[in-house]
Amino acid sequence: MNDRFGGGTVTELGEGWLQVKVPLPYSLKWVNAYLLPEGGAEEEAGWTLVDPGLRSDETETFWNGVLAERGIDWRHIRTIVVTHHHPDHYGLAGWFMEKTGAPVLMSKVARDNAVRLWGDGETFSAELTAVFAEHGLAEVLAGDMLAHMDGFAAKVSPQPDDVRILSVGDTVRLGGAEWTVYGGEGHAPGHLLLHDAASGRLLCGDQVLPDISPNIGWMPGGDPDPLGSFLDSLRRLESLEVSLVYPGHRDPFPDYRERIAELLDHHERRLLKMAELLANGGSGGRGDSESDVRSGGVGVSLGSDSGGRGGGDDVSSESGDGERDSGGSVNSAGNGSEVDRAGSLDKSAFEVCELLFGARLRGNTHNLRFALAETIAHLEHMAKRGTAERFETATATGDRRIFYRVSD
Numbered sequence: 087m088n089d090r091f092g093g094g095t096v097t098e099l100g101e102g103w104l105q106v107k108v109p110l111p112y113s114l115k116w117v118n119a120y121l122l123p124e125g126g127a128e129e130e131a132g133w134t135l136v137d138p139g140l141r142s143d144e145t146e147t148f149w150n151g152v153l154a155e156r157g158i159d160w161r162h163i164r165t166i167v168v169t170h171h172h173p174d175h176y177g178l179a180g181w182f183m184e185k186t187g188a189p190v191l192m193s194k195v196a197r198d199n200a201v202r203l204w205g206d207g208e209t210f211s212a213e214l215t216a217v218f219a220e221h222g223l224a225e226v227l228a229g230d231m232l233a234h235m236d237g238f239a240a241k242v243s244p245q246p247d248d249v250r251i252l253s254v255g256d257t258v259r260l261g262g263a264e265w266t267v268y269g270g271e272g273h274a275p276g277h278l279l280l281h282d283a284a285s286g287r288l289l290c291g292d293q294v295l296p297d298i299s300p301n302i303g304w305m306p307g308g309d310p311d312p313l314g315s316f317l318d319s320l321r322r323l324e325s326l327e328v329s330l331v332y333p334g335h336r337d338p339f340p341d342y343r344e345r346i347a348e349l350l351d352h353h354e355r356r357l358l359k360m361a362e363l364l365a366n367g368g369s370g371g372r373g374d375s376e377s378d379v380r381s382g383g384v385g386v387s388l389g390s391d392s393g394g395r396g397g398g399d400d401v402s403s404e405s406g407d408g409e410r411d412s413g414g415s416v417n418s419a420g421n422g423s424e425v426d427r428a429g430s431l432d433k434s435a436f437e438v439c440e441l442l443f444g445a446r447l448r449g450n451t452h453n454l455r456f457a458l459a460e461t462i463a464h465l466e467h468m469a470k471r472g473t474a475e476r477f478e479t480a481t482a483t484g485d486r487r488i489f490y491r492v493s494d
């Protein structure tokens with residue numbers, strides 16, 4: 087039933103599972119929801135829904151069509167599982183809860199983040215915009231960012247009130263199998279993965295994606311070293327015996343350990359590239375910064391998925407591969423002149439971001455946000471490893487500015 091409901095599709099997997107590609111208004115195009123039949127093919131026994139998608143008129147229409155075509159009544163959905171709180175996965179959870187009466191299973195950390203980001207009186211949008219300004223994002227761009235952030239609340243409303251907390255180490259019976267809950271960090275705090283040891287199936291959300299690398303975004307008030315946490319998570323999760331991975335984006339894939347190795351390698355190379363950019367500015371030449379990654383099969387540099395509050399996803403393949411437009415160094419978007427830097431080699435995260443991904447990201451607030459959050463995550467990790475130093479200075483008006491310099 088390709089493209090019949092808002093551009094999304096449904097694919098029949100083995101054992102009655104349905105992979106529902108819920109459309110997204112981003113370059114990543116869709117998020118995977120999974121419908122798992124309880125008790126084999128007996129639809130009457132009900133279904134478990136994993137990661138229902140972003141809320142919009144389009145996705146509501148899509149889901150109405152999918153369930154009607156499959157003969158699934160709302161009340162047949164018994165359980166809703168959310169792997170992480172990003173809007174492209176969590177956004178429809180409350181809508182489904184209200185229609186089905188089913189509880190929403192998610193981690194406490196994910197629940198807390200959802201409330202922090204979209205609850206009444208939230209201050210996260212302003213905090214993020216302010217800290218991006220400290221990292222060199224020009225004021226005019228910061229204004230775009232604030233407006234962009236404010237657009238997300240409707241895409242995750244209503245938030246579910248019947249939430250059952252899933253914790254790492256729990257076992258839960260879903261879709262006729264016994265699943266063990268594992269935790270992953272770096273892409274989203276409190277991210278959960280579900281592993282069925284008997285079959286080797288892994289519902290992994292965005293922790294391990296094929297073709298694209300999950301966005302690793304730093305955000306205020308969150309994990310101070312999300313990249314370090316991500317790499318540690320992958321090394322820990324690598325020991326799982328996995329026959330087939332069911333990811334949050336793209337299609338199920340079998341080569342779990344190979345993919346983890348590629349992701350680890352991708353970020354090590356990205357860290358080396360960042361050190362080179364810090365040391366040499368834009369001297370590396372136009373468009374070279376990700377060719378190594380693409381040829382290595384990792385796909386997109388900046389990965390696809392959301393760093394925090396946003397709609398998830400994207401700086402995806404379309405936008406992630408052009409890299410720098412000018413090849414030259416970029417002024418810190420207008421505020422360089424007012425800053426007393428510690429030295430000429432210092433760069434803001436925004437400058438490094440533009441060197442790496444290209445100034446044209448300025449035309450796409452959504453992608454710019456993830457690109458900058460990912461750049462900060464790498465620079466902060468370098469500071470933690472000791473391969474870069476972090477400096478703070480003040481503008482003439484007393485505003486903090488943050489810079490990085492490669493270590494000797």
Ligand SMILES: [Zn+2]
Nearest residue numbers: 174292391398
């Ligand atoms: Zn996602």
